[in-house]
Amino acid sequence: MNRSTIDLWVGAFVVAGLAGLLFLSLKVANLASFSSSDTYQIQAKFANIGGLKERGPVKSAGVVIGRVAGIRFDPESYEAIVTMNLEAKYQFPRDTTAKILTSGILGEQYVGLEAGGDGVMLKQGDRLRLTQSAVVLENLISQFLFNKAAEGKDEKK
Secondary structure: OOHHHHHHHHHHHHHHHHHHHHHHHHHHOOOOOOOOOOEEEEEEEEOOOOOOOOOOEEEEOOEEEEEEEEEEEEOOOOEEEEEEEEEOOOOOEOOOEEEEEEOOOOOOEEEEEEOOOOOOEOOOOOEEOEEEOOOOHHHHHHHHHHHHHHHHHHHHO
8 A cells, every 4th residue: 555545545634634523523512403394392380400501401200302402580470481392203291380490419400201191282482380499409408407407406495
C-alpha cells in the first residue's frame, strides 16, 4: 500500500470516530430525536417541577412514550405548565394522572403518566387535571430534621 491510500483510510476512520462521538453525545444529552412518528401535544400544571428539563422523557410503565416539549411559568396560578409531546400510537384516557418522578435516588427527573379508566381519550391540546409535583429531597431532609428537633424538645420536659 502506498502512503496516500493509508492516509485516506486513516482519514476515513477519524471521520467515522468523530461522527460516532457526535451521535453518542447527542443521545446522552437527549438532543437527538430520530423518531419520525406522529405526536400529539398535551399539557399539565405542577406546583413544583423540581429539576425537570425540556427534552426530558415522558414514561408510562417504564416505557418512554414522549418528551417534554416546553416548560413555562403561569403568572396567574403561580404554577409551572409542562407541555409534552406524546407519540400518537400511545393513547391515554382523559383522566390520566401525571407525576414528576426521579430515576433512582439522584437520577434525572421525568414525567410519569398513569392511565385512568375514562372511555374518552386525550387529544391534541388537552390538559391533564390530576398531577403530582416533584418530591424535593431538600424538603424531605428539612422535615426530618425538624421532626427530630421537636422530639428532642419533648424529651427534655
